[in-house]
Amino acid sequence: xxxxxxxxxGDRVLETRTSQAGSVVRRRRECxxxxxxxxxxxxxxxxxxxxxxxxxxxxxxxxxxxxxxIATACRKRPVAGKKIEAIVNDIExxxxxxxxxxxxxSDIGRMVLERLLEIDEVSYVRFASVYRKFTNIDKFAKxxxxxxxxxxxxxxxx
Numbered sequence: 806x807x808x809x810x811x812x813x814x815g816d817r818v819l820e821t822r823t824s825q826a827g828s829v830v831r832r833r834r835e836c837x838x839x840x841x842x843x844x845x846x847x848x849x850x851x852x853x854x855x856x857x858x859x860x861x862x863x864x865x866x867x868x869x870x871x872x873x874x875i876a877t878a879c880r881k882r883p884v885a886g887k888k889i890e891a892i893v894n895d896i897e898x899x900x901x902x903x904x905x906x907x908x909x910x911s912d913i914g915r916m917v918l919e920r921l922l923e924i925d926e927v928s929y930v931r932f933a934s935v936y937r938k939f940t941n942i943d944k945f946a947k948x949x950x951x952x953x954x955x956x957x958x959x960x961x962x963x
Contacts, residue, residue, distance in 0.1 A: 808836035809843055854900065855907045863907070868893060875917060878932035884925050892920045926952055 806816050815837035822831045830847040854866035875889050896916045900908055914936040921929040930948060939945050 806834060806845060808839060808841055810841040811836060811839045813838040852906045854905070856913065857907055857909045859910060866908075868897070871896070871913065871917070874935075875921070875928075875932065878921065878935075879925065879928040882925050882928050884928055888924060892917065892924075895920065922952070922955075926956075 807814050808816060813836055816834045817837060818832050819835055819842070820833040823829065824831055828849065832845045832847070833842065834845060835842050855863050856866050857863055871893050872889060875892060876886075879889060896913065899916060900913075914932075918929060918933055918936065921932055929952065930945075933939070933948055934945065937944070937948070939948070
């Protein structure tokens with residue numbers, strides 16, 4: 806690290822601390838030549854995630870939109886806010902594990918549906934009705950049959 810005062814490239818680290826839940830490393834340094842002390846911060850730089858919408862348009866990923874969409878589906882249901890936050894964190898981790906810079910909105914929707922089905926069937930159907938664009942009651946009924954069938958299968962093989 807170059808000294809901000811003299812430009813010398815030889816320093817030593819005096820102290821290292823983590824902050825912001827371990828996502829930032831703060832280092833206190835001292836220049837080997839002029840003994841000037843300064844602080845540096847290290848953070849992880851992630852590539853911005855782009856979401857490809859159904860119509861082909863691209864927009865930056867917005868965590869708030871995902872949180873709000875799931876929260877709307879879970880409104881007046883016994884699903885804690887921490888659980889919704891955990892779903893979003895899990896999805897973001899899943900996406901970043903694949904090192905993707907672009908993802909289809911349908912892939913995100915599928916991930917949400919998988920997680921909602923595990924925690925609350927009503928929230929699942931609410932989210933699915935928007936995600937899958939149910940236009941009539943028959944499509945809704947078909948989705949409910951699918952959930953019932955899956956529930957019976959899980960009970961039988963657990």
